[in-house]
Amino acid sequence: MGSLNLLRVVTIPLLLGSLLGSTAFAQSPTYGVGRTPTAEEIRRMDISIGPTGEELPPGRGSAKEGAQVYAQKGCVGCHGAAGIGGLAPILQSKQGADVPVWKKERILPLRAPHATIVWDFINRGMPLGLEGTLTPNEVYSLTAYLLFINKVIPEDQVLDKQSLPKVKMPIGDEYGKPHQFKLNAPRLEGYPY
Amino acid sequence: MDSKRNSRRELLKAGAALAGGITLGTGGKAQAQHDHPMTPGSENASPMIHGSKEQIEYGQRSKYVTSVRVQHPIGGRPSPDVFGKVFHVATPLQDSVGVITPSSLHYIATTRGSFLPDIDPKQHTLTIHGLVDRPLTLTMDELKRFPSVTRLHFIECAGNRHNGKQKTVQDTHGMTSCSEWTGVLLSTLLKECGLKGSAKWFVAEGAEEVKGASSIPIEKAMDDCIIAYGQNGEPLRPQQGFPVRIMVPGFEGIYHTKFLRRIKLVDRFYMNYNEFGHLRPEDKELALGEQIGPKSVITYPSGTQRLPGPGFYEISGLAWSGGGAVKTVEVSTDGGKKWNRAEFKNTPQRMAHVRFAYPWKWDGTETAILSRCTDEIGQRQAMREEIANWWKVPFERDYRVPGLDNSVMPWKIARDGSVTNGLA
Incomplete structure (x- = not known):
């Protein structure tokens, strides 16, 4: 009798729980430590720009404006005039237009599969020592300039949240895609080493 | 009571002797100031390290130990x-x-x-957001309130490539290290946030000036990633990401984001600048830029060291794998003709260095010593030639192993006992 009662006492709330709010119950925090950041805090912090560009801020810029920003912000000092001849990585290909992209230099605004990656890196990582100080317009402009000097877009094309993710990069689909990672599996299926 | 008094008297005497020694400043001769004869052989052969406040508070190694990065x-x-x-x-x-x-x-x-960011842990937070039910911001104190794990793991840089031009094992293999890491499993935090089913990848981002970020599959996050605040019994060093980094056991070093400030759950692969560095034309080669294969190297005897003469030596080295625990290590002392099972000096653990050894009597003839390993999921460390064969490319002296180079490393031993790079 006693054990049966105990069973009922335990079972009923469990059943109720699973009927009424199983989702809420399963997803409620276990430890309740920490706080929920506001949407605004997240927006300010979230500088990851995915291939769809959904995280891009409002703003716009073209190659012409970008050339000015490139000069004003001192990009020339490290990357050289028009991306050639500096100590920092080269930013304009010296190869002819007919050379396939994989035979050209490893240049971000040339080889990147998405133009959003160029925007993301300028925004988070440049200029050296003053990272994070460029405005969205300046980043759009610089991105346009670097894509233009690599013959990816025309000089007058305006880049913004809508147009940037749509830029057709020269690499097209000719690059390796990440495999489906599997736990406790060889790093490459069929590769013994 | 008596013995206490006696020992006190002894102490005073010793003090006086010491004081005398200091005043006289004649080193060894000062010991002759004792008012009783010393037992032969009890003299201190070495000078004494005078205790300084700094040394008492925070220990230093001996000045005779000079090993550096x-x-x-x-x-x-x-x-x-x-x-x-x-x-x-x-x-x-x-x-x-x-x-x-x-x-x-x-x-x-x-x-x-990079410059190292000088982060005040009281000001630092970690935010988890994106495809979760409840975004979460944690101070470092709050992070430490979660249940923790302590695990041994190596980290190895993708640039850890051996070639014939290098001299020491530090040059050939020094971009790997192993520590005991303490922190909170990322899976614990993601469960706390309510991970959405649509989350397939996550981006881990650091707080240094370039805000370095890497994309990692969600399966890895829910398995063994650690949000680590401790290393070898103390807080992380700034050079290792103080106050918090992510451990992605077995993945290339670049994934182990330091100064971790943000984790974003996303529904697809986000190519960050770090992943741009991994970009390859083929899927196959790209895949080898993630998890590290089985690898081992002999650290003693190794390049630029010298065996003083024929006789007994314990060959010793390290083995590790990004695929799990090391299962076996074999050592060859005849240039790779015969392979002998090495013994482990500690219990192999998942994605951790294991110390192996093989007892060897060197007969004084010229030879080459090599090591190779297998891991618990059946991957094995191969010779460079074997790898080139698998990829069906001609093997040349400067053949570049795809992915992180985990090929066998030979050391040559000359008749005079000098050890040199076997790839040279």
Whole structure:
């Protein structure tokens, strides 16, 4: 009798729980430590720009404006005039237009599969020592300039949240895609080493 | 009571002798000031280290231990550079014993050469957001309130490639290190946030000036990633990401984001600048830029060391794999003709260095010593020729192994006992 009662006492709330709010119950925090950041805090912090560009801020810029920003912000000092001849990585290909992209230099605004990656890196990582100080317009402009000097877009094309993710990069689909990672599996299926 | 008084008297006497020694300042002769004869052989053969406040409070190694990190690769970009930035620095494996790399000798690598951020842990937070039910911001104190794990793991840089031009094992293999890491499993935090089913990848981002970020599959996050605040019994060192970094056991070093400030759950692969560096034409080669294969190297005897003469030596080295625990290590002392099972000096653990050894009697003839390993999921470390054969490319002297180079490393031993790079 006693054990049966105990069973009922335990079972009923469990059943109720699973009927009424199983989702809420399963997803409620276990430890309740920490706080929920506001949407605004997240927006300010979230500088990851995915291939769809959904995280891009409002703003716009073209190659012409970008050339000015490139000069004003001192990009020339490290990357050289028009991306050639500096100590920092080269930013304009010296190869002819007919050379396939994989035979050209490893240049971000040339080889990147998405133009959003160029925007993301300028925004988070440049200029050296003053990272994070460029405005969205300046980043759009610089991105346009670097894509233009690599013959990816025309000089007058305006880049913004809508147009940037749509830029057709020269690499097209000719690059390796990440495999489906599997736990406790060889790093490459069929590769013994 | 008597014995106490006696010992006190002894102490006073010793003090007087010491004081006398200091005043006289004649080193060995000062010991003759004792008012009783010393037992022969009890004299201190070495000078004494005078205790300083600093040494008492925070220990230092002996001045006779001088092993240091060096820039990697030799002749490459210096660290620090003229601006004080750090690029790649290798750990002195030739002097290592056991499996723990002292935190002060752990290899260092940064994305493009970085200043170390001087982060006040009281000001630092970690935010998890994106495809979760409840975004979460944690202070470092709050992070430490979660259930923790402590695990041994190696980290190895993708630049850890051996070639014939290098001299020491520090040059060839020094971009790997192993520590005991303490922190909270990422899966614990993601469950706390309510991970959405649509989350397939996550981006881990650091707080250094370039905000270095890497994309990692969600399966890995829910398995063994650690949000680590402790290394070898103390807080992380700034060079290792103080106050918090992510451990992605078995993945290339670059994934182990330091100064971790943000984790974003996303529904697809986000190619960050770090992943741009991994970009390859083919899926197959790209896949080898993630998890590290089985790898081992002999650290003693190794390049530039010298065996004093024929006789007994314990060949010793390290083995590790990104696929799990090391299962076996074999050592060859005849250039790879015969392979002998090595013994483990500690229990192999998942994605951790294991110390192996093989007892050897060197007969004084010229030879080459090599090691190779297998891991618990059946991957095995191969010779460079075998790897080239698998990829169906002609094997040449400067053949570049795809992915992180995990090929066998030979050391040549000359008749005079000198040890040199077997790839040279």
